[in-house]
Amino acid sequence: MTDPILALSNRFPDAVLETGDASGVPSVTVASDHLLDVGRFLRDELGFDLLSNLTVVDQLKLPPVQKTADARFVGVYHLRSVARDGELLQVKTPLPGGDNPVAPSVTGIWPGANWHEREAYDLFGVRYEGHPDLRRILMPDDWPGHPLRKDMPLGGERVPFSVTWDDDEFKMLGRQIMQPEQTPQAIPKGMDSRHMVVNMGPQHPSTHGVLRLIVELDGERIVNVEPDIGYLHSGFEKQGEHVRYKDFVYYTDRMDYVSAMQNNLSYVLAVEQLLGIEAPPRAQGIRVIMAELQRIAAHLVWLATHALDISGTGHALLMYAFREREEILDLFEMACGARLTTSYMRIGGVSDDLPPAFIPRLVEFLDYMDARLDEYRAMLEKNPLWRKRLEGIGPLSKKDAIAMGVTGPMLRGSGVAYDLRRARPYCGYDQYEFDIPTSDLGDSYGRYLVRMAEMKQSVRILRQAAAMLPEGDYLLDDPKIVPPKRDLLDQSMEALIHHFKLYTEGVTPGPGEVYRAIEAPKGEMGFYIVSDGSAHPYRLRIRTPSFANLQSIAMLSKGHLFSDLVVIIGTIDIVLGDVDR
Amino acid sequence: MGFESKLPETGVITTTLEQVVNWSRKNSIWPLLFGLACCAIEMITTGTARHDIARFGSELFRASPRQADLMIVAGRVSNKMAPVIKRLYDEMAEPKWVIAMGICASAGGPFNNYAIVQGVDKIIPVDVYVPGCPPRPEALLYALTMLQKKIETEHLRDHNAPKQTELGVLLPDTSDLPPLPGA
Ligand code: SF4
Numbered sequence: 001m002t003d004p005i006l007a008l009s010n011r012f013p014d015a016v017l018e019t020g021d022a023s024g025v026p027s028v029t030v031a032s033d034h035l036l037d038v039g040r041f042l043r044d045e046l047g048f049d050l051l052s053n054l055t056v057v058d059q060l061k062l063p064p065v066q067k068t069a070d071a072r073f074v075g076v077y078h079l080r081s082v083a084r085d086g087e088l089l090q091v092k093t094p095l096p097g098g099d100n101p102v103a104p105s106v107t108g109i110w111p112g113a114n115w116h117e118r119e120a121y122d123l124f125g126v127r128y129e130g131h132p133d134l135r136r137i138l139m140p141d142d143w144p145g146h147p148l149r150k151d152m153p154l155g156g157e158r159v160p161f162s163v164t165w166d167d168d169e170f171k172m173l174g175r176q177i178m179q180p181e182q183t184p185q186a187i188p189k190g191m192d193s194r195h196m197v198v199n200m201g202p203q204h205p206s207t208h209g210v211l212r213l214i215v216e217l218d219g220e221r222i223v224n225v226e227p228d229i230g231y232l233h234s235g236f237e238k239q240g241e242h243v244r245y246k247d248f249v250y251y252t253d254r255m256d257y258v259s260a261m262q263n264n265l266s267y268v269l270a271v272e273q274l275l276g277i278e279a280p281p282r283a284q285g286i287r288v289i290m291a292e293l294q295r296i297a298a299h300l301v302w303l304a305t306h307a308l309d310i311s312g313t314g315h316a317l318l319m320y321a322f323r324e325r326e327e328i329l330d331l332f333e334m335a336c337g338a339r340l341t342t343s344y345m346r347i348g349g350v351s352d353d354l355p356p357a358f359i360p361r362l363v364e365f366l367d368y369m370d371a372r373l374d375e376y377r378a379m380l381e382k383n384p385l386w387r388k389r390l391e392g393i394g395p396l397s398k399k400d401a402i403a404m405g406v407t408g409p410m411l412r413g414s415g416v417a418y419d420l421r422r423a424r425p426y427c428g429y430d431q432y433e434f435d436i437p438t439s440d441l442g443d444s445y446g447r448y449l450v451r452m453a454e455m456k457q458s459v460r461i462l463r464q465a466a467a468m469l470p471e472g473d474y475l476l477d478d479p480k481i482v483p484p485k486r487d488l489l490d491q492s493m494e495a496l497i498h499h500f501k502l503y504t505e506g507v508t509p510g511p512g513e514v515y516r517a518i519e520a521p522k523g524e525m526g527f528y529i530v531s532d533g534s535a536h537p538y539r540l541r542i543r544t545p546s547f548a549n550l551q552s553i554a555m556l557s558k559g560h561l562f563s564d565l566v567v568i569i570g571t572i573d574i575v576l577g578d579v580d581r
Numbered sequence: 582m583g584f585e586s587k588l589p590e591t592g593v594i595t596t597t598l599e600q601v602v603n604w605s606r607k608n609s610i611w612p613l614l615f616g617l618a619c620c621a622i623e624m625i626t627t628g629t630a631r632h633d634i635a636r637f638g639s640e641l642f643r644a645s646p647r648q649a650d651l652m653i654v655a656g657r658v659s660n661k662m663a664p665v666i667k668r669l670y671d672e673m674a675e676p677k678w679v680i681a682m683g684i685c686a687s688a689g690g691p692f693n694n695y696a697i698v699q700g701v702d703k704i705i706p707v708d709v710y711v712p713g714c715p716p717r718p719e720a721l722l723y724a725l726t727m728l729q730k731k732i733e734t735e736h737l738r739d740h741n742a743p744k745q746t747e748l749g750v751l752l753p754d755t756s757d758l759p760p761l762p763g764a
Contacts, residue, residue, distance in 0.1 A: 139696075140661045147695050151758060155695030202665055203615045205644040210617060210662055231662040232618055235696035242694075251691060257619035301622070322629035340619060340715055577618050580659075 023514035027090040039109040048079035051110035053543040056124045060150040069094035073101040086423040105131040112405030123148040138230035188226040191216040206566040209576030225554045232580040240540035244506035253341035256578035258301045261294035262520040264345035270516035270527035274509045283349035284427045285469040292458040297328045298521035306570035348476030390445040394556035394568045405548040408523025413447035415440040420519035444571040506535035546578035607732040613649035614642035617656025620683040620715040624655040627718035646672040657685035658698040670705045681707045
């Protein structure tokens with residue numbers, strides 16, 4: 001395989017400004033007026049067909065040596081080649097325009113860039129030329145400014161609980177909140193007012209959270225769907241830039257809150273790559289166990305809610321699936337004391353070793369779970385209604401899936417055997433035997449089958465992981481990164497000093513950047529971190545699978561009946577915390 | 582309001598009637614089917630077999646605010662969502678109660694930033710606060726029993742006047758920003 005950077009430099013000698021390496025990922029900086037040509041070349045001739053991540057870095061406060069060119073804003077693109085095992089390439093481009101940056105829109109090359117660019121416009125104020133529909137996506141329409149710019153304060157109450165009803169400050173600021181009347185009543189662009197336009201959400205039993213959909217209907221047929229997201233936007237990225245590296249682990253739990261362990265894992269792996277360290281083998285084994293348990297738990301929530309939405313009999317399945325999920329939560333509780341927001345992973349390992357009773361209980365659970373999965377399948381697949389409601393609903397072709405940046409079971413449900421656990425193994429996934437289930441159906445039923453099979457595969461991985469879990473340390477032994485154990489503090493002055501330094505200063509990776517992704521239950525979940533050498537990230541970008549996957553909802557639902565929209569929301573498997581961050 | 586507004590404030594008929602009404606109200610508090618963030622997952626769990634909220638008469642999560650008595654604010658309230666929550670609250674019929682589930686709904690929690698309202702009590706009145714991030718299902722059930730105790734002591738006249746709510750939230754101070762060139 002040719003080196004993509006070399007090929008680029010040969011083809012576009014004046015476009016390439018800089019080449020480099022971002023913690024192991026080849027990185028190339030191109031001039032923004034050549035971006036589209038370069039992009040088309042990368043997609044068509046070098047096979048970088050999947051746009052994983054698109055974001056912007058505000059270099060305002062970055063030390064000059066680290067700046068890319070002298071533009072204030074830099075666009076960052078992470079491209080993958082699905083055919084070449086998810087080979088990753090980072091493309092950066094300095095954006096002209098100073099404080100009012102402009103960039104060419106890449107939606108013509110990777111249609112999935114649409115929402116990412118809207119997000120960058122919303123949070124950074126970058127104008128993308130040629131974007132079909134550039135407007136705010138997460139923040140309310142009348143929000144002042146762009147919150148992720150470095151000259152914007154974090155916001156919030158300076159002293160918690162200090163502001164009360166009667167404070168002038170509260171009254172004055174209170175007026176800035178979006179009033180109900182300010183919600184745009186206008187019909188979204190591209191919708192025909194002769195059709196029926198229906199609002200669904202943000203409070204709706206089947207939108208799986210606070211998703212709002214504006215649906216254009218011709219009779220019962222869906223003509224167009226326009227999602228309105230951001231009702232759960234919590235400012236994770238900005239928050240992450242204000243806390244130390246180790247403290248952001250706790251925040252990651254709260255993004256995709258049905259798969260906390262996976263979020264933890266994705267984040268700590270990114271930071272570990274930035275620091276150039278690796279967790280000890282036992283920690284990696286424990287991480288795999290937790291990640292796969294979490295995958296089953298997350299898929300169970302999907303199955304339960306999907307079945308509940310679709311049929312009345314689904315209520316029984318909700319009870320069953322949550323019963324099994326409780327068993328998993330019990331296992332989590334044994335390991336770390338928490339059920340949902342686990343925060344179990346640490347930079348350099350995991351917070352505690354597994355208790356001795358864990359593995360026997362896990363093995364017991366696996367036998368139990370295996371049988372339950374077949375039971376669910378019998379309940380659902382022998383039910384003609386279930387098949388009728390899913391088959392042929394929400395078709396997604398291979399090509400469209402990749403173009404939209406869809407990953408995870410959605411992509412595999414369209415017949416693409418792409419799974420980062422296999423393509424780019426982490427935590428020793430290459431030592432386990434497992435299959436990557438795919439389905440060529442490309443519809444909701446295919447995705448259902450893929451997720452069911454994935455739970456089976458997770459059980460298979462867990463059996464191996466339980467049997468091969470190595471002995472040894474569960475945390476890295478590096479006093480510069482991992483705080484010393486409690487009992488050492490009483491014995492060693494050195495340990496005390498390290499402890500003090502770690503808790504007062506925190507971990508400081510050298511200047512650099514990293515993009516690291518894992519295969520979360522819903523797809524590719526990645527963190528892009530820019531470090532300026534201080535104890536908190538300079539820029540923290542979270543690439544979440546639900547955000548990219550939800551984008552395909554309009555494509556999936558056109559032409560279907562209104563009632564099928566609920567099926568389609570279920571089959572995309574979104575968690576709004578993951579979409580809105 | 583109906584005839585109870587015409588009853589005297591005390592007296593044997595009023596208090597006996599109050600007892601009967603409160604007894605029936607407290608044992609069938611129907612929550613609004615509506616979740617915001619992580620806490621909502623624990624709220625759903627509370628409704629499933631192991632924790633079984635039905636033991637307290639609250640298993641009927643209603644999707645329409647018109648049919649609900651209790652709003653469990655399960656999760657963080659963003660600035661964009663705040664007006665929706667206020668509207669939902671206003672659409673609920675009296676008598677109505679609110680449980681702020683979790684530290685986010687109670688006080689903003691870990692998200693002291695531009696996006697999140699620092700406690701839902703800035704926009705609607707709250708009856709019971711449940712600490713935790715997220716609170717365990719047992720904690721939510723305990724909050725429910727506390728609410729039941731509160732309902733026991735209520736008077737009919739308490740619900741005569743509809744509760745007024747006001748909108749308000751904190752935003753970052755942007756007044757000292759330099760103007761953007763060309764904007
Ligand atoms: S209190 Fe914690 S668990 Fe609940 S919504 Fe907030 S962050 Fe999530």
